[in-house]
Amino acid sequence: MKLRHLLALALGCLAGAAQAHKSSDAYLRWQVDGTRIEQRVDIALRDLDRELVLDADGDGQLRWGEVRSRWSEIERLADAAIAMRADERDCPVTSRGTPLLDEHTDGRYAVLRLQRDCAAAVGSLTVSYRLFAKSDADHRGIARLDAGGSTQQAVLVPGEATQRFSLGSKEHSPRSFAGFVAEGMHHIAIGLDHILFLATLLIVAVWRRDGRGWAPRETARSACAETLRLVTAFTAAHSITLGLAASGVLAPPSRWVESLIAASVLLAALDNLRPFLRAPRWMMVSLFGLVHGFGFAGPLQDLGLAQGQLMLPLLGFNLGVELGQLALVALLLPAAIALRRAPLYRRALVPGMSAAVALLALVWTLERSLGWALLPS
Incomplete structure (x- = not known):
């Protein structure tokens, strides 16, 4: 099967969930x-x-x-x-x-x-x-x-x-707190754009930049350290804007938040295919993590709580988001470490997945920024 057929198949599988970021x-x-x-x-x-x-x-x-x-x-x-x-x-x-x-x-x-x-x-x-x-x-x-x-x-x-x-x-009640923990995990689980952003970063966290390309990291410890830097940067950044948005301090338009989230997925996927971002990746992750935090904040913003009433829901929701992220890391990182030197992983899996994600993220960016309807809802 040719690469373009693989990409079409991957895009078709992802398209059905293309509008899944905003939960019901x-x-x-x-x-x-x-x-x-x-x-x-x-x-x-x-x-x-x-x-x-x-x-x-x-x-x-x-x-x-x-x-x-x-x-x-x-x-x-x-x-x-x-x-x-x-x-x-x-x-x-x-x-x-x-x-x-x-x-x-x-x-x-x-x-x-x-x-x-x-x-x-x-x-x-x-x-x-x-x-x-x-x-x-x-x-x-x-x-x-x-x-x-x-x-x-x-x-x-x-x-x-x-x-x-x-x-x-x-x-x-503990049940109320647990409900917001579960809601944070649920928000990650159905947020395809958040998942793809993290997954796109994780699949090359086992590599290091080598000129205009990538080379496998020498040790699993080095790959784990890079993953820790990326996840910590993303967590710290989105926690800041999640709190600011949920408390009503900042409320950027949803359309532009969603457009920038889609653009973050697109840039991460393109950088996988041909590294062009000069700064360390954790800096890019921090920048886009701020945007993703606004995307996480919707359910808490619309609950309409005063600042003093937000502490437990915000803590529970953010904890749920982190648990969802850790579950994704636990799922992907061991396989990526084991496969980081394999020719199939380097020449087919990572390029194929990154190209499919980039194409889908491009469609998302156009849909969200211009109001187009290019994929079935």
């Missing part, structure tokens, strides 16, 4: 005051369109009229997927808010608001979450509860065990 998230917020529960649920229009086919004229553009005409169906979908009980009792819905759209970091969301009135003051809430459970295994609900001056957060996985909130509690 919904944002849930409950405010409890005595016997009253006010609920707000923000659901991405792209997810609702997939489920309900809201784009009536099929032109690829969701207009307010198309969404507004199907609002009752959207409400029924949310009602069926989000079940709530207060102190093991049902609290009936007494009013609903008017249809509303809101802009999040990754696009427009339908905002569904309602009020429940309970027979007695609420002491605890249990939530069963099943939104998109059958159609999207990657979906998550990012939840926030405000009551009695305290705020609690949780990550809801469709179809899993119910989430319990005890009102008045100032403590974050």
